[in-house]
Amino acid sequence: MFTNFPFFPQQASAQAGQVDAIYFFMVAVTAFFSILIAGLVVYFAFKYRRRHRDEIGHAIHGSLALELLWTVIPFFITMVMFVWGAKVFFDMYRPPAGAMEIHVVGKQWMWKVQHMDGRREINELHVPVGRPVKLIMGSEDVLHSYYIPDFRVKADVIPGRYNVLWFTATRPGNYHLFCAEYCGTKHSGMIGTVTAMEPADFQAWLSGGRADESPVAAGEKLFADLTCNTCHLTDTQGRGPMLTNLFGKQVELQGGGTVTVDEAYIRESIVLPQAKVVAGFQPLMPTFQGLVTEEQLLQLIAYVRSLSQQGEAPGAAPQSPTMPQSSSRPVVEKK
Amino acid sequence: MDTLNYINNGHGLASWLLTKDHKRIALLYLVSITFFFFLGGLFAFMIRLELLTPAGDVLTAENYNKMFTMHGVVMVFFFLIPSIPAVLGNFLIPIMIGAKDLAFPRLNLISWYIYVLGGIFTLVAALSGGVDTGWTFYTPYSTAAANSHVITAALGVFITGFSSILTGLNFIVTIHRMRAPGLTWFRLPLFVWAHYATSLVMILGTPVIAITVLLVAAERVLHMGIFDPALGGDPVLFQHLFWFYSHPAVYIMILPAMGVISEIVQAFARKNVFGYSFIAFSSLAIAIIGFLVWGHHIFVAGQSVYAGMLFSIISYIVAVPSAIKVFNWTATIYRGSISLDSPMLYAFGFLGLFTIGGLTGLFLAAMGLDIHMHDTYFVVAHFHYIMVGGAIMGYLGGLHYWWPKITGKLYSEPAAKLAAGLVFIGFNLTFFPQFLVGYLGMPRRYHMYPPEFQVFNVMSTLGATILSVGYLLPMFYFVHSIFRGKPSPADPWGAKGLEWEVPSPPPTENFAVTPIVTHGTHQYAPSKEVGVV
Numbered sequence: 001m002f003t004n005f006p007f008f009p010q011q012a013s014a015q016a017g018q019v020d021a022i023y024f025f026m027v028a029v030t031a032f033f034s035i036l037i038a039g040l041v042v043y044f045a046f047k048y049r050r051r052h053r054d055e056i057g058h059a060i061h062g063s064l065a066l067e068l069l070w071t072v073i074p075f076f077i078t079m080v081m082f083v084w085g086a087k088v089f090f091d092m093y094r095p096p097a098g099a100m101e102i103h104v105v106g107k108q109w110m111w112k113v114q115h116m117d118g119r120r121e122i123n124e125l126h127v128p129v130g131r132p133v134k135l136i137m138g139s140e141d142v143l144h145s146y147y148i149p150d151f152r153v154k155a156d157v158i159p160g161r162y163n164v165l166w167f168t169a170t171r172p173g174n175y176h177l178f179c180a181e182y183c184g185t186k187h188s189g190m191i192g193t194v195t196a197m198e199p200a201d202f203q204a205w206l207s208g209g210r211a212d213e214s215p216v217a218a219g220e221k222l223f224a225d226l227t228c229n230t231c232h233l234t235d236t237q238g239r240g241p242m243l244t245n246l247f248g249k250q251v252e253l254q255g256g257g258t259v260t261v262d263e264a265y266i267r268e269s270i271v272l273p274q275a276k277v278v279a280g281f282q283p284l285m286p287t288f289q290g291l292v293t294e295e296q297l298l299q300l301i302a303y304v305r306s307l308s309q310q311g312e313a314p315g316a317a318p319q320s321p322t323m324p325q326s327s328s329r330p331v332v333e334k335k
Numbered sequence: 336m337d338t339l340n341y342i343n344n345g346h347g348l349a350s351w352l353l354t355k356d357h358k359r360i361a362l363l364y365l366v367s368i369t370f371f372f373f374l375g376g377l378f379a380f381m382i383r384l385e386l387l388t389p390a391g392d393v394l395t396a397e398n399y400n401k402m403f404t405m406h407g408v409v410m411v412f413f414f415l416i417p418s419i420p421a422v423l424g425n426f427l428i429p430i431m432i433g434a435k436d437l438a439f440p441r442l443n444l445i446s447w448y449i450y451v452l453g454g455i456f457t458l459v460a461a462l463s464g465g466v467d468t469g470w471t472f473y474t475p476y477s478t479a480a481a482n483s484h485v486i487t488a489a490l491g492v493f494i495t496g497f498s499s500i501l502t503g504l505n506f507i508v509t510i511h512r513m514r515a516p517g518l519t520w521f522r523l524p525l526f527v528w529a530h531y532a533t534s535l536v537m538i539l540g541t542p543v544i545a546i547t548v549l550l551v552a553a554e555r556v557l558h559m560g561i562f563d564p565a566l567g568g569d570p571v572l573f574q575h576l577f578w579f580y581s582h583p584a585v586y587i588m589i590l591p592a593m594g595v596i597s598e599i600v601q602a603f604a605r606k607n608v609f610g611y612s613f614i615a616f617s618s619l620a621i622a623i624i625g626f627l628v629w630g631h632h633i634f635v636a637g638q639s640v641y642a643g644m645l646f647s648i649i650s651y652i653v654a655v656p657s658a659i660k661v662f663n664w665t666a667t668i669y670r671g672s673i674s675l676d677s678p679m680l681y682a683f684g685f686l687g688l689f690t691i692g693g694l695t696g697l698f699l700a701a702m703g704l705d706i707h708m709h710d711t712y713f714v715v716a717h718f719h720y721i722m723v724g725g726a727i728m729g730y731l732g733g734l735h736y737w738w739p740k741i742t743g744k745l746y747s748e749p750a751a752k753l754a755a756g757l758v759f760i761g762f763n764l765t766f767f768p769q770f771l772v773g774y775l776g777m778p779r780r781y782h783m784y785p786p787e788f789q790v791f792n793v794m795s796t797l798g799a800t801i802l803s804v805g806y807l808l809p810m811f812y813f814v815h816s817i818f819r820g821k822p823s824p825a826d827p828w829g830a831k832g833l834e835w836e837v838p839s840p841p842p843t844e845n846f847a848v849t850p851i852v853t854h855g856t857h858q859y860a861p862s863k864e865v866g867v868v
Contacts (some may be wrong), residue, residue, distance in 0.1 A: 026698045038686075043833075044673065055605065085700070086643075089640065
């Protein structure tokens with residue numbers, strides 16, 4: 001019945017070893033102090049057991065030296081934990097330049113994935129080993145969280161903003177994918193498989209199957225279908241800002257301030273166009289909230305971004321200056 | 336023929352339901368929180384039953400989600416938060432400080448009625464179909480997606496919060512204003528210090544959760560855009576507001592338990608505590624610093640990495656005063672006269688389990704490690720070691736220690752020792768495997784799970800079965816003691832403290848003559864100072 005039950009998750013990503021190293025350090029500290037306290041309690045309880053009914057203990061009121069000792073030692077141990085934990089977090093937080101980008105959209109209760117060449121998957125993710133992969137993730141409804149235990153990576157997927165998760169798979173194989181943030185009735189069914197493949201196998205997989213249009217091409221088509229191109233002209237300023245070579249730049253806002261044109265800002269400008277209007281333009285644009293899905297939003301963003309990086313291969317997009325892991329918040333409350 | 340005490344001084348339902356005596360109100364709380372404890376336990380048992388097998392076969396997914404939601408709501412808001420303060424604190428604080436009652440007896444009674452009203456709302460929510468948001472009520476699920484009775488349950492939490500605020504207020508005023516002559520701050524029992532610190536958290540934190548659940552209701556009913564991005568809100572804002580209360584709420588649960596342990600360890604080692612002022616001030620430090628760590632619940636929710644670092648370092652700092660307490664309790668039993676009566680067994684259980692619970696919290700405060708562990712069973716195991724291994728062990732230890740005082744009756748000590756052993760073994764068997772399955776990656780709140788996690792879940796369910804026997808046993812020997820137990824003398828343990836100088840059970844006015852205090856509590860060794868007059 002219980003023939004296959006591991007006690008420890010596989011180390012299948014470049015990050016896993018770093019995370020496990022802190023874990024083992026923590027386990028050692030925990031074991032040391034738990035055994036120390038339990039050992040002392042049991043030893044004292046036996047050694048100083050009450051021998052006759054009216055016996056009382058010795059009056060010992062304390063010791064400043066001991067108090068300082070057991071304040072300072074735990075303090076230093078915890079500071080080691082803090083610095084180590086923060087360092088690993090930093091390493092896992094910044095995706096390297098040139099990471100392969102994949103779009104992920106969470107919805108109750110499935111994971112929809114689109115690769116940059118257009119291939120789609122549901123509840124699966126195929127990635128090559130040895131290459132950093134960066135997931136740009138959004139949600140269509142409630143909170144979700146993308147979690148691959150064998151890679152030791154997780155990030156919440158939050159409606160209204162984009163979160164990024166990156167990893168480098170190191171061992172070919174199939175790994176669990178879980179939704180880790182409670183999202184309703186079939187939360188525990190929002191699971192899937194991450195398949196890490198040798199690069200050649202991955203290329204073969206990518207070119208097999210029925211590939212849809214790339215997100216950039218789909219975005220371009222949407223841009224025309226939604227008649228965005230009547231205001232956002234490609235060669236001159238129309239009623240809306242010209243989008244060519246705009247991505248990654250800073251723009252001045254009406255009423256002061258600047259904003260960097262990143263995924264979050266483009267998303268906000270489509271969904272809540274009045275939130276941050278570029279200086280020199282009228283707040284004419286209608287909202288497209290409800291008219292475009294999360295996936296279409298990602299396609300539109302991919303298209304706008306492609307207008308600023310002519311000639312570069314899709315999927316090797318340079319690191320955007322400020323990915324909205326948090327610092328720029330796409331949603332602002334408007335009156 | 337019986338002497339007059341608070342129990343036989345007045346008969347009939349009205350004499351209880353309209354009482355202003357803090358001791359009777361404590362018993363009203365005891366009955367009501369015991370009801371909620373077993374209700375929450377029943378939900379927990381349904382969870383464990385479902386998780387015995389990987390497939391979702393006992394409950395539907397919807398009902399499973401309601402079970403863990405109701406388990407969390409009932410246990411946190413209707414058992415753990417009121418447990419020690421409202422029962423033991425209510426009963427003992429006035430006696431420990433030599434007062435006749437709390438500063439505001441009517442307010443104390445109203446607090447209980449508010450608690451019951453909040454409880455009724457929660458029961459209505461449970462009986463009319465349940466809630467499925469998780470006890471955390473995370474948005475936008477709770478405001479936009481959930482089809483269950485969110486508003487009713489949220490109102491229950493909102494209402495019962497006022498009971499907490501008023502109790503905290505009552506304690507603070509009482510401790511400031513009603514101490515007996517000579518009872519200076521540094522002669523106060525550590526139980527009183529712990530409740531003082533707890534009351535600060537109750538007063539300062541609870542209004543925030545009240546506001547937060549009201550905002551959830553406003554968004555759900557009136558579609559005000561606060562948390563739901565579709566309405567222009569921010570879902571992570573909810574998490575900040577929620578944890579601003581709910582992390583300090585953990586200290587509302589654990590600080591009173593720490594106060595209980597300080598009393599028990601001294602009484603059963605017949606020795607004053609080691610490092611009194613360090614234990615007293617560490618309670619205050621925990622209460623204050625505990626307000627600044629909430630962000631460690633949202634390391635992977637896209638919080639700024641610099642904010643995350645600040646929350647991580649403060650979370651480590653708040654661990655230090657807890658460590659100080661554990662070392663001081665251990666040092667207290669050194670060269671004591673140790674008797675392993677049932678309250679002391681619970682206190683030792685607390686020491687072991689709280690140590691593990693606290694140390695595993697350090698794992699989760701390490702940002703890089705939390706990425707992997709967040710929202711897994713490792714977190715579930717960690718907080719149950721604190722809340723069940725810490726807070727409930729403290730509560731049960733305190734209940735056993737003061738039961739003869741509260742009821743005037745002695746319970747069966749062998750039965751109590753057996754229960755303490757079952758609770759300790761059952762608890763560890765339930766929750767230790769969850770650390771392992773959590774690191775393997777099993778997410779919390781999962782109705783179904785991959786088969787390779789089963790062995791750990793079977794162990795957990797077996798442990799939970801033992802644990803529930805351990806929890807049911809006291810119901811029998813406590814109730815038995817009320818009817819058949821031997822009468823307890825004023826001081827059955829040979830312990831020190833004002834509460835052991837009044838008769839068991841105490842008279843309504845506690846003290847015939849207000850005592851004059853000349854030294855701290857738990858002074859066992861002969862001293863030049865004279866005792867309490």
